[in-house]
Amino acid sequence: MTRTPDRLADPRTAHPIIVRGAQLSDGERTDIRLEGGRVVELGSSLDARGAETIDADGLIALPGLVDLHTHLRQPGGEGSETVLTGTRAAAKGGFTAVNAMANTDPVADTASVVEQVHALGVASGYATVRPIGAVTRGLRGEQLADIGAMARSSARVRVFSDDGICVSDPLLMRRALEYIRTFDGVLAQHAQEPRLTEGAQLNEGAVSAELGLAGWPAVAEESIIARDVLLAEHTGARLHVCHLSTAGSVDVIRWAKSRGIRVTAEVTPHHLLLTDEEARGYDARFKVNPPLRTQADVEAVRAGLADGTIDIVATDHAPHGADAKSCEWNAAANGMVGLESALSVVQSTMVDTGLIGWTDVERVLSIAPARIGDVTGHGEPIAVGSSASITLFDPSARIDFGVEQLAGKSRNSPYLGRSLPGAVRWTFHGGVVTVADGALVELGEK
Amino acid sequence: MKHLLSTKDLSRDQAIHILDVTEDMAATQQREVKKLPTLRGKTVVNLFFEDSTRTRISFEAAAKRLSADVISFAAKGSSVSKGESLQDTAQTLEAIGADVIVVRHPVSGAPELLARSGWIDASVLNAGDGTHEHPTQALLDAFTLRRRIHGDASRGKGLDGVRVLVVGDILHSRVARSNVWLLSTLGAEVTLVGPPTLMPFGIDAWPVDTSFDLDDALASKPDAVMMLRVQSERMNAAYFPSAREYSTLWGLSAARFGALPETTVVMHPGPMNRGFEIASVAADSPQSTVLEQVSAGVSTRMAALYLTATGADL
Numbered sequence: 031m032t033r034t035p036d037r038l039a040d041p042r043t044a045h046p047i048i049v050r051g052a053q054l055s056d057g058e059r060t061d062i063r064l065e066g067g068r069v070v071e072l073g074s075s076l077d078a079r080g081a082e083t084i085d086a087d088g089l090i091a092l093p094g095l096v097d098l099h100t101h102l103r104q105p106g107g108e109g110s111e112t113v114l115t116g117t118r119a120a121a122k123g124g125f126t127a128v129n130a131m132a133n134t135d136p137v138a139d140t141a142s143v144v145e146q147v148h149a150l151g152v153a154s155g156y157a158t159v160r161p162i163g164a165v166t167r168g169l170r171g172e173q174l175a176d177i178g179a180m181a182r183s184s185a186r187v188r189v190f191s192d193d194g195i196c197v198s199d200p201l202l203m204r205r206a207l208e209y210i211r212t213f214d215g216v217l218a219q220h221a222q223e224p225r226l227t228e229g230a231q232l233n234e235g236a237v238s239a240e241l242g243l244a245g246w247p248a249v250a251e252e253s254i255i256a257r258d259v260l261l262a263e264h265t266g267a268r269l270h271v272c273h274l275s276t277a278g279s280v281d282v283i284r285w286a287k288s289r290g291i292r293v294t295a296e297v298t299p300h301h302l303l304l305t306d307e308e309a310r311g312y313d314a315r316f317k318v319n320p321p322l323r324t325q326a327d328v329e330a331v332r333a334g335l336a337d338g339t340i341d342i343v344a345t346d347h348a349p350h351g352a353d354a355k356s357c358e359w360n361a362a363a364n365g366m367v368g369l370e371s372a373l374s375v376v377q378s379t380m381v382d383t384g385l386i387g388w389t390d391v392e393r394v395l396s397i398a399p400a401r402i403g404d405v406t407g408h409g410e411p412i413a414v415g416s417s418a419s420i421t422l423f424d425p426s427a428r429i430d431f432g433v434e435q436l437a438g439k440s441r442n443s444p445y446l447g448r449s450l451p452g453a454v455r456w457t458f459h460g461g462v463v464t465v466a467d468g469a470l471v472e473l474g475e476k
Numbered sequence: 477m478k479h480l481l482s483t484k485d486l487s488r489d490q491a492i493h494i495l496d497v498t499e500d501m502a503a504t505q506q507r508e509v510k511k512l513p514t515l516r517g518k519t520v521v522n523l524f525f526e527d528s529t530r531t532r533i534s535f536e537a538a539a540k541r542l543s544a545d546v547i548s549f550a551a552k553g554s555s556v557s558k559g560e561s562l563q564d565t566a567q568t569l570e571a572i573g574a575d576v577i578v579v580r581h582p583v584s585g586a587p588e589l590l591a592r593s594g595w596i597d598a599s600v601l602n603a604g605d606g607t608h609e610h611p612t613q614a615l616l617d618a619f620t621l622r623r624r625i626h627g628d629a630s631r632g633k634g635l636d637g638v639r640v641l642v643v644g645d646i647l648h649s650r651v652a653r654s655n656v657w658l659l660s661t662l663g664a665e666v667t668l669v670g671p672p673t674l675m676p677f678g679i680d681a682w683p684v685d686t687s688f689d690l691d692d693a694l695a696s697k698p699d700a701v702m703m704l705r706v707q708s709e710r711m712n713a714a715y716f717p718s719a720r721e722y723s724t725l726w727g728l729s730a731a732r733f734g735a736l737p738e739t740t741v742v743m744h745p746g747p748m749n750r751g752f753e754i755a756s757v758a759a760d761s762p763q764s765t766v767l768e769q770v771s772a773g774v775s776t777r778m779a780a781l782y783l784t785a786t787g788a789d790l
Contacts, residue, residue: 241584357563359583
């Protein structure tokens with residue numbers, strides 16, 4: 031580095047940047063010149079005159095990460111996260127775009143709410159915020175939300191989800207799938223059969239039986255996915271399965287794809303790493319929906335991600351204040367923050383295990399989620415003319431993950447106290463430096 | 477022993493030691509003056525988030541026989557019902573001077589959370605948490621059974637080779653769980669019997685046999701049959717077609733009881749649904765230990781309070 035981070039960060043000065051000696055996902059080593067929000071030159075020994083120079087020796091350059099499943103909590107949940115704090119967490123984790131889930135208060139079921147969230151994202155500057163629209167009004171599962179108005183709004187919503195709640199009514203699900211075809215939208219389903227999961231607290235299995243926590247059976251997820259892929263086939267609509275968590279779900283998706291059904295699927299970092307064994311001790315940081323599953327499920331979702339059955343990794347970043355977590359298990363809120371740790375967990379579970387390489391990481395954390403969510407300007411492989419939304423990652427680093435790694439408002443990370451590989455060193459959002467040498471940059475008001 | 481949270485984490489030696497201390501406590505209860513000075517100056521708080529008159533008065537009696545000061549606190553509003561949080565309640569009780577907090581809670585794991593959260597320094601004694609564990613119930617059951625089998629020669633002994641049926645709603649029973657761990661730790665052979673709907677999914681790893689057929693299980697002439705109470709809220713929740721059918725298939729009827737050897741011990745943690753899961757002729761027979769279990773409850777809780785309040789080595 032040759033300049034101070036705050037100068038690099040100022041979008042108004044918008045200095046050209048030379049990233050010196052980064053390794054692209056395919057292993058090729060190159061300098062990268064960023065200018066005017068674009069990659070303008072690749073090659074070795076690029077002329078650095080007039081540009082800030084960043085030493086990227088040993089760092090991997092990835093297109094900025096795109097999260098298809100983020101809870102930013104605003105409006106309504108500002109005590110645990112805001113669009114600003116959530117996008118700061120995103121930047122810290124190497125993300126340059128996030129899709130904000132609709133379960134806010136008020137629910138993002140009208141054009142005015144999604145436009146507000148979108149505008150807050152623009153104002154934050156840390157990451158592009160694409161609001162997800164609710165499928166049903168108030169997430170109540172009774173009538174369709176203002177899908178068309180949200181799609182045609184300035185937020186240009188393309189992903190619709192009642193996440194947190196399953197669109198369980200089969201007729202309403204069918205209608206929603208049909209209706210979003212108007213905009214070639216995608217319906218992101220939280221697959222959870224409600225009757226099979228009444229009062230459910232933890233994966234139904236050996237651990238729940240012993241701990242006396244009401245079981246959340248795998249079949250409650252798999253049966254909804256099976257129904258939904260058939261509805262997607264019948265309607266020709268695009269279905270996206272949120273946070274798939276069981277071995278059986280991987281099988282159903284694999285079968286659906288073999289039939290040519292337009293379905294995509296995501297897995298969260300925590301379902302790639304953690305199992306229900308973590309619930310021993312009743313530490314509610316490990317309470318999440320869908321719940322942590324078994325080691326066999328972990329192996330299956332890893333294999334599914336490696337062979338392409340599962341398309342993407344999405345964080346399901348779900349901030350909660352301390353009061354919602356430091357209480358009895360049944361009373362605690364579901365969810366974990368995950369933006370800051372996602373890339374490290376993927377390295378730990380998928381790359382360091384030899385299951386996938388960095389081109390796959392680039393695909394599952396940037397290119398594919400941007401494609402599924404139609405997040406324009408993101409998820410472009412680094413090339414001359416591609417977006418200057420880029421993440422520089424040090425895979426040789428090792429961090430003791432603690433609260434100092436968290437940049438959002440909440441601390442409900444399941445990884446606190448763990449050692450994780452890799453560290454995000456630099457994040458560029460449209461050419462603006464948001465993370466400089468591992469530290470979040472203060473962008474100030476736009 | 478700082479806390480008593482479960483039977484799962486008790487070793488055989490620890491379990492036998494607790495049972496032997498219970499023998500000591502039971503012996504004192506045969507004296508004319510039953511009160512001991514052991515916990516004079518200590519404060520025991522019974523923190524009950526769930527109604528349970530039986531368990532509460534058993535702990536109260538135990539604490540008073542040990543000369544502890546006893547405060548019973550029926551906490552209706554847990555954080556589950558958006559009242560005062562568990563943390564605030566526990567810290568308030570400790571500020572009042574609680575040395576041991578006996579906690580009964582509808583949520584599994586709440587006592588463990590209290591013990592491990594760092595919120596309080598007091599000892600925590602689990603008096604039943606959700607569908608997780610009820611360790612003093614299992615200890616008193618084991619004590620009662622050991623007495624029936626070994627009599628005055630009980631000290632130092634386990635329950636090796638003793639065959640026990642546990643019959644009924646295993647899924648929702650903390651008594652069943654605590655008994656499974658403790659009985660198997662003590663060497664007993666446990667068979668769980670009940671309808672498949674009331675068997676937990678995922679018990680393959682438990683050190684037990686399972687059966688759906690009570691007659692088949694009784695035909696093996698077990699040494700003890702422990703009947704569990706079926707809660708009224710299960711009756712209408714599709715776990716079985718009707719109360720009558722449950723009673724027909726899994727109740728200890730007079731006929732089933734009559735076919736048992738006279739040596740088979742009949743146990744029930746109470747309160748009983750007479751005529752439903754257990755016939756009165758069985759409950760009131762000499763083979764029944766129902767009232768012995770209640771008496772053993774006081775001795776067991778005296779032992780548990782003594783061991784936790786004094787931090788005695790196990």
